[in-house]
Amino acid sequence: MTVRQRTIRTNGVDLVVTEAGDPSNPCVLLCHGFPESAHSWRHQMEPLAAAGYHVLAPDQRGYGFSSAPRDVEAYGIRELTADLNGLLDATGHDTATFVGHDWGALVVWESGRLHPERVNAVCAVSVPFTPWPMKPTDLFKMMFTDRFFYMLYFQEVGPAERELEADVRHTMRTILWGGSGAQYRPGPTDVNELPPMAGTGFLDMFKDIPDGLPFWLTQDDLDYYEKQFTNSGFFGPVSWYRNLDANFEVLKDLSPERISMPTFFIGGEQDGVIASRLDTIDAINGMTPNYKGKVLIPKAGHWTQQEYPAEFNEALLGFLRTL
Numbered sequence: 001m002t003v004r005q006r007t008i009r010t011n012g013v014d015l016v017v018t019e020a021g022d023p024s025n026p027c028v029l030l031c032h033g034f035p036e037s038a039h040s041w042r043h044q045m046e047p048l049a050a051a052g053y054h055v056l057a058p059d060q061r062g063y064g065f066s067s068a069p070r071d072v073e074a075y076g077i078r079e080l081t082a083d084l085n086g087l088l089d090a091t092g093h094d095t096a097t098f099v100g101h102d103w104g105a106l107v108v109w110e111s112g113r114l115h116p117e118r119v120n121a122v123c124a125v126s127v128p129f130t131p132w133p134m135k136p137t138d139l140f141k142m143m144f145t146d147r148f149f150y151m152l153y154f155q156e157v158g159p160a161e162r163e164l165e166a167d168v169r170h171t172m173r174t175i176l177w178g179g180s181g182a183q184y185r186p187g188p189t190d191v192n193e194l195p196p197m198a199g200t201g202f203l204d205m206f207k208d209i210p211d212g213l214p215f216w217l218t219q220d221d222l223d224y225y226e227k228q229f230t231n232s233g234f235f236g237p238v239s240w241y242r243n244l245d246a247n248f249e250v251l252k253d254l255s256p257e258r259i260s261m262p263t264f265f266i267g268g269e270q271d272g273v274i275a276s277r278l279d280t281i282d283a284i285n286g287m288t289p290n291y292k293g294k295v296l297i298p299k300a301g302h303w304t305q306q307e308y309p310a311e312f313n314e315a316l317l318g319f320l321r322t323l
Helices: 045-050 077-091 103-114 136-144 159-165 168-178 219-232 235-239 241-251 275-285 309-321
Strands: 003-010 013-020 027-031 054-058 096-101 119-125 263-268 291-297
Touching (some): 003 077, 013 045, 027 077, 054 077, 077 241, 096 103, 103 241, 159 235, 168 219, 263 309
Parallel strands (some): 119 263, 263 291
Antiparallel strands (some): 003 013
């Protein structure tokens, strides 16, 4: 089963797309998170193709060698979902099953809400459905006051780019180690235990990073991520976060019931994004009317499909077989 790569022009940008499988087969569209790329789906391409799917995994706008517009507004939810629709148009698919990890999960949830006619089913990884009750940055300021929270740190153009681009290899090794299940540590239970916003950077969140690499990451993988982010920089990836408030305005009047297609969730029990709220996942995802349940992988951290690909693939293929 050959995995191939090409560049597809869509929605005014060029996206580098990794694909596998027969283009006449049903489509599964894989959407990566931050800071990743289509390479994060390297263990899923051939198994999905072998199971009878045409698999598309784009390096989304701002990432790798895909187009990276230089204005913040270019990374809003309308553009991100339109890019995916354009990939379906370019490959001859009316619809696809949308699978998204981390930020990609938010994009596939909202693809279901904004463009339900293009989405057969949604499988979200790591990030449950997120119906913001108010503007996200206002909510974060209420919750964290003067304490450090990375999504607020990311709002200003400049500081995050300078920090993350200073040593791309160090940045990627730190984040990939720091979010892995082997490094999971329960966070502070009191917001006042967090460091102050002033003078704190994103990489300061990750403590006691071991030497070497986690078991699931090779030197070749790290080399490839380093090459991609050295090319793209971090303005585009971080600007996805700078559109949280604008996305809220786009979505606030659209009911979750528009996400009427089957939905499913896969997560890691040692993923810091969800580890403290595993008991709430069904309730929040159940706001979508056709929620089919979840699989939690015991030792997996945030990089779910990279850390435990066999368990992840079993869960995803199990869901796909129900469709």
